[in-house]
Amino acid sequence: MAGAAPSDQALSLLATVNNHGDLAVKLSSLKQARDILLSIHPSVAAELFPYLIELQSSPETLVRLSLIEVVEEIGLKAIDESSVLMPVLLEFLKDSDSIVARQSIVSGTNFFVSVLEEMTLQFHRRGKVEIWLEELWSWMAKFKDAVFTIALEPGSVGTKLLALKFLETYVLLFTSDANGSEKPVVEDTTASKRAFNISWLVGGHPILDPYILMSEANRTLGILLNLLRSAGSLPGCVTIAIVNW
CATH class of the missing domain: 1.25.10.10 (Leucine-rich Repeat Variant)
Incomplete structure (x- = not known):
């Protein structure tokens, strides 16, 4: 991804989170994507929010948990663009894993x-x-x-x-x-x-x-x-x- 635009790098990383089989790689990629999204202009970051939302269906509890934390950080920075992220918080209130539901309450x-x-x-x-x-x-x-x-x-x-x-x-x-x-x-x-x-x-x-x-x-x-x-x-x-x- 060297030389690629930050938004393209973030998009590639989010795709890795969605498709890779290794949990450690997923979590690392999500963290890197978060760092990029926090570093770019909120309006540019908001263009990638739909791809971020796709991660809510991840079967891994730690990915869903990390996603909530990312949604909070990025959403509060790009608050005027964050309405699209709110369904994630509401959906995770009903998550089958109580640790995800608890984090959703905290972030919400x-x-x-x-x-x-x-x-x-x-x-x-x-x-x-x-x-x-x-x-x-x-x-x-x-x-x-x-x-x-x-x-x-x-x-x-x-x-x-x-x-x-x-x-x-x-x-x-x-x-x-x-x-x-x-x-x-x-x-x-x-x-x-x-x-x-x-x-x-x-x-x-x-x-x-x-x-x-x-x-x-x-x-x-x-x-x-x-x-x-x-x-x-x-x-x-x-x-x-x-x-x-």
Whole structure:
């Protein structure tokens, strides 16, 4: 591949991941493809996203697991192009291997917070939210609903713990913090995700209604409290996790 354009190199590597029989070669090729995709312009990288998505049908757990991590890294860098990657995260929430489902919750949570911040900052900077970001937020709503279902239905304890952790994150994001800043630092898009404050949304955000979100946060807190009331039917580690949160 010497002398080939980076996008062509990445395409060749993704084909190797799809077709090679050796797991070590697959994982190495995926890592190299990731490095290339992160190094080139997001719009060019996005042209290869359909080939990246093809890897979700891989029979190897480690390939699927690595794919989620790659989707997160590349998707957050090329966030305005990442809607096409979101079905991968949702599909892997139902993966037969719980380690893949757990990583999908972790990566999806990171996306959820990043998209929330980007929507808030974009509105404060420009007074509007672009269509691509509205579409991405609609995927985040689907992700939220799917993870809530995982948290409340029988299944792998490890996966349920991470789903409940997402519920905790949801409550914290949309509960007013009197000590937080009332306005985002619009010049700094790399600010800590933990800095988000629901008060940033006051002022007629076109997509995010703070009162509806705070109401949903309260309802989610009620869900966690109801789970505690039924602690006798829950695994001990789940009860302890809910108490700690």
